[in-house]
Amino acid sequence: MRKSIYLFALAAISFTACNSNAKKENLQEDNQPHDHSQMESTAGNADEPSQAAVGKQESVSAILNHYLTMKDALVEDDSEKAASSGKLLFDAFAEFDASAVSDPQQELGEIIEDAKMHAEHINENAGNIVHQREHFEILSIDIKDLLAIAGTDRVLYQQYCPMYNDNKGGMWLSASNEVKNPFFGSKMLNCGEVQETIPVE
Amino acid sequence: MKWLKYLGIMLVVVLVGIQFIPASLNQNTTVPPTDFIKANDIPENVSHILKASCYNCHSNNTEYPWYSRTQPAGWLLEKHIREGKEALNLSEFELYSVRMKGSKLRAMIGQVENREMPLPSYTLLHPEARLSREEKNDIINYLSILSEKLNGR
Numbered sequence: 001m002r003k004s005i006y007l008f009a010l011a012a013i014s015f016t017a018c019n020s021n022a023k024k025e026n027l028q029e030d031n032q033p034h035d036h037s038q039m040e041s042t043a044g045n046a047d048e049p050s051q052a053a054v055g056k057q058e059s060v061s062a063i064l065n066h067y068l069t070m071k072d073a074l075v076e077d078d079s080e081k082a083a084s085s086g087k088l089l090f091d092a093f094a095e096f097d098a099s100a101v102s103d104p105q106q107e108l109g110e111i112i113e114d115a116k117m118h119a120e121h122i123n124e125n126a127g128n129i130v131h132q133r134e135h136f137e138i139l140s141i142d143i144k145d146l147l148a149i150a151g152t153d154r155v156l157y158q159q160y161c162p163m164y165n166d167n168k169g170g171m172w173l174s175a176s177n178e179v180k181n182p183f184f185g186s187k188m189l190n191c192g193e194v195q196e197t198i199p200v201e
Numbered sequence: 202m203k204w205l206k207y208l209g210i211m212l213v214v215v216l217v218g219i220q221f222i223p224a225s226l227n228q229n230t231t232v233p234p235t236d237f238i239k240a241n242d243i244p245e246n247v248s249h250i251l252k253a254s255c256y257n258c259h260s261n262n263t264e265y266p267w268y269s270r271t272q273p274a275g276w277l278l279e280k281h282i283r284e285g286k287e288a289l290n291l292s293e294f295e296l297y298s299v300r301m302k303g304s305k306l307r308a309m310i311g312q313v314e315n316r317e318m319p320l321p322s323y324t325l326l327h328p329e330a331r332l333s334r335e336e337k338n339d340i341i342n343y344l345s346i347l348s349e350k351l352n353g354r
Contacts, residue, residue, distance in 0.1 A: 110300045114301050
């Protein structure tokens with residue numbers, strides 16, 4: 001009897017010891033993403049124009065592909081699909097080569113950081129499409145500002161729904177000039193208008 | 202029946218044992234200049250709401266409840282605080298870019314509006330953190346003004 005109590009005590013101690021180690025590792029892991037984002041924003045100083053220029057176009061394409069997939073998913077009220085494209089969009093932003101764009105480095109870093117946050121939230125909120133749409137609206141502004149700096153690889157249409165967000169309005173980008181509303185989906189599929197055309201330079 | 206007794210003893214030993222694992226506390230004596238309330242000269246009624254309903258998980262200074270000293274409740278709390286600060290740290294709000302500040306404000310407004318924050322599981326244990334309809338309006342109004350000011354820069 002006594003022997004077994006010792007055994008259990010030993011088991012308990014080793015269990016708790018493992019646990020605290022695991023916790024420490026967890027904490028360290030959690031710190032890493034922060035460092036990453038800082039590294040990315042400072043990585044913009046590297047100067048390899050020729051190589052970077054290729055990467056840049058590909059990155060914008062990847063970002064736009066996933067953004068538009070996300071937009072279509074929200075038009076179709078498909079929260080799961082919006083979430084999965086959120087993950088892909090996050091990765092595309094993470095891989096975006098900021099060094100390819102020479103002008104406003106700092107703003108670009110801020111746009112990417114913000115857009116990544118929104119993509120991440122959309123990914124984490126499968127099933128909560130209201131929340132996904134809130135993030136999508138601000139994400140759309142980030143994408144638009146990104147294109148103003150980095151250029152677009154295809155013609156895009158900036159569309160606007162005045163009724164979104166308690167009539168404060170919200171905009172999104174589409175590859176088609178036909179309005180299909182990602183904020184309301186099937187509830188108000190055609191609410192909105194084309195505000196602006198973003199041409200390929 | 203003997204194994205049941207062993208299981209009971211083991212459970213007690215584990216529960217007692219984990220109480221001795223040192224916990225790190227999220228506490229600071231000074232309020233940094235990057236603090237949301239400090240930097241924005243926020244009206245008393247709003248700063249009171251922020252402190253009571255948001256700051257425990259979204260700042261570098263937590264006022265710990267009694268149960269935080271018992272494990273595993275304390276670890277659960279620690280996890281919540283870590284995740285809360287990752288999403289929004291009001292002690293370091295001024296370190297965010299203007300763009301990010303705008304996003305955070307919009308997210309705060311949305312979360313409060315939809316009653317997703319403060320977390321229902323949190324207000325269950327902390328009734329003082331629950332937002333009355335008035336408090337909810339006050340904080341949303343204030344954050345909206347701040348958000349518009351930011352956009353109009």
